[in-house]
Amino acid sequence: MHSTSTIEISISALRHNIRFLQSFLRPGVRISSVVKANAYGHGIEPFVGIAEECGIDHFSVFSLDEAYQVKKALKNHAEIMVMGWSNPKDIEWAVENGIELYVFENETLETALSAAKKSGKNAVIHLEIETGMNRTGLVDKDIRKAVAKIKANKEYFRVKGLCTHYSGAESISNYHRIQHQIRKFRQKQRLLLKAGILPEQFHTACSAASIAYPVTQMDMVRIGILQYGLWPSPETFIHFTHQQNDRSDPLKRVLSWKSSIMSIKEVKEGEFVSYGTNYLAKTDMLVAIIPTGYSHGYSRSLSNQGRVLIKGQRAGIIGLVNMNMMIADITGIDDVKIGDEVVFIGKQGDRVISVSSFTEFSDQLNYELLARLPQNIPRKIVD
Numbered sequence: 076m077h078s079t080s081t082i083e084i085s086i087s088a089l090r091h092n093i094r095f096l097q098s099f100l101r102p103g104v105r106i107s108s109v110v111k112a113n114a115y116g117h118g119i120e121p122f123v124g125i126a127e128e129c130g131i132d133h134f135s136v137f138s139l140d141e142a143y144q145v146k147k148a149l150k151n152h153a154e155i156m157v158m159g160w161s162n163p164k165d166i167e168w169a170v171e172n173g174i175e176l177y178v179f180e181n182e183t184l185e186t187a188l189s190a191a192k193k194s195g196k197n198a199v200i201h202l203e204i205e206t207g208m209n210r211t212g213l214v215d216k217d218i219r220k221a222v223a224k225i226k227a228n229k230e231y232f233r234v235k236g237l238c239t240h241y242s243g244a245e246s247i248s249n250y251h252r253i254q255h256q257i258r259k260f261r262q263k264q265r266l267l268l269k270a271g272i273l274p275e276q277f278h279t280a281c282s283a284a285s286i287a288y289p290v291t292q293m294d295m296v297r298i299g300i301l302q303y304g305l306w307p308s309p310e311t312f313i314h315f316t317h318q319q320n321d322r323s324d325p326l327k328r329v330l331s332w333k334s335s336i337m338s339i340k341e342v343k344e345g346e347f348v349s350y351g352t353n354y355l356a357k358t359d360m361l362v363a364i365i366p367t368g369y370s371h372g373y374s375r376s377l378s379n380q381g382r383v384l385i386k387g388q389r390a391g392i393i394g395l396v397n398m399n400m401m402i403a404d405i406t407g408i409d410d411v412k413i414g415d416e417v418v419f420i421g422k423q424g425d426r427v428i429s430v431s432s433f434t435e436f437s438d439q440l441n442y443e444l445l446a447r448l449p450q451n452i453p454r455k456i457v458d
């Protein structure tokens with residue numbers, strides 16, 4: 076059965092973005108592709124497949140259920156790391172399958188240790204250190220306990236990483252806080268080495284930190300938003316292009332979102348369109364009804380604000396975005412027919428609607444808009 080809209084993901088755009096990442100990362104820095112939140116709305120299953128084709132061999136997710144989805148989608152032998160919540164009920168599965176786990180509570184070490192003893196496999200862990208975000212991360216007394224536990228059970232643990240996360244590297248207003256975190260991380264690195272624990276790699280950077288604070292790249296970077304072709308913030312984009320003396324955007328958007336026209340109607344001057352009195356036709360108009368609404372992830376706050384592309388031209392959303400439909404003004408656009416393509420995000424002819432233009436109107440972060448795209452919209456891989 077066909078869905079009322081489709082999300083397309085472009086393998087050539089992804090390949091381009093990965094090459095771009097490799098061009099600015101320091102030599103030897105590994106990329107972990109962050110695919111939490113259904114690969115930022117791109118769809119874990121198709122995205123993981125094309126990312127592997129582009130050479131990615133490490134994926135990061137938030138939770139073990141996502142790790143399970145990635146594992147199912149893998150064609151090769153990429154590694155999978157859980158940066159957030161590992162439900163204790165699933166840790167046995169994780170250890171058996173070599174899933175890498177963040178440890179920010181010592182209970183996780185206990186559970187992983189039992190699972191390792193049971194399965195005969197090492198628990199692969201990354202110690203997450205609190206450096207100033209005050210979210211998840213081991214503080215000094217937890218670190219001491221973790222060190223003791225790991226040393227007493229050396230044969231069951233593989234300490235693959237030491238890591239932390241920055242509290243807003245996409246904004247210069249957090250500059251001092253980030254610098255403090257970098258220093259703090261260095262301290263903890265030394266503390267651990269002194270205690271006789273040698274993590275195989277250090278990783279701290281997300282997309283914004285990789286660009287704004289290159290020292291944070293260390294052995295591996297955890298890249299989400301940039302690989303999808305979007306910037307963590309306008310500031311990060313300006314920071315990057317300023318350094319390059321080239322103001323063009325080096326990224327390509329991977330995702331497009333499209334639907335088609337279900338009905339066309341003439342509206343007389345003076346009539347209201349859709350529910351209530353939100354939109355009054357000031358002249359005779361032609362409008363197109365589109366089978367996508369807020370239940371499909373198109374924000375209601377784009378009522379009377381959003382733009383779509385039809386026949387290569389911009390058409391404004393008029394009236395309220397309904398649960399399943401929206402209405403666009405196609406007055407003056409020639410030859411529009413039922414079934415014609417409607418682009419919500421992406422390109423049509425020479426025109427583009429970017430996620431960022433969208434998010435300015437709806438006051439959502441680009442991250443939020445993507446992450447909220449419903450899982451049940453079909454994803455299609457295109458070149």
Ligand SMILES: *Cc1c(COP(=O)(O)O)cnc(C)c1O
Pocket residue numbers: 109111158240280281282283297298299300301307
């Ligand atoms: C989401 C996340 C990232 C990736 O962030 P981007 O800004 O999308 O690159 C990196 N590290 C952690 C811990 C995260 O939660």
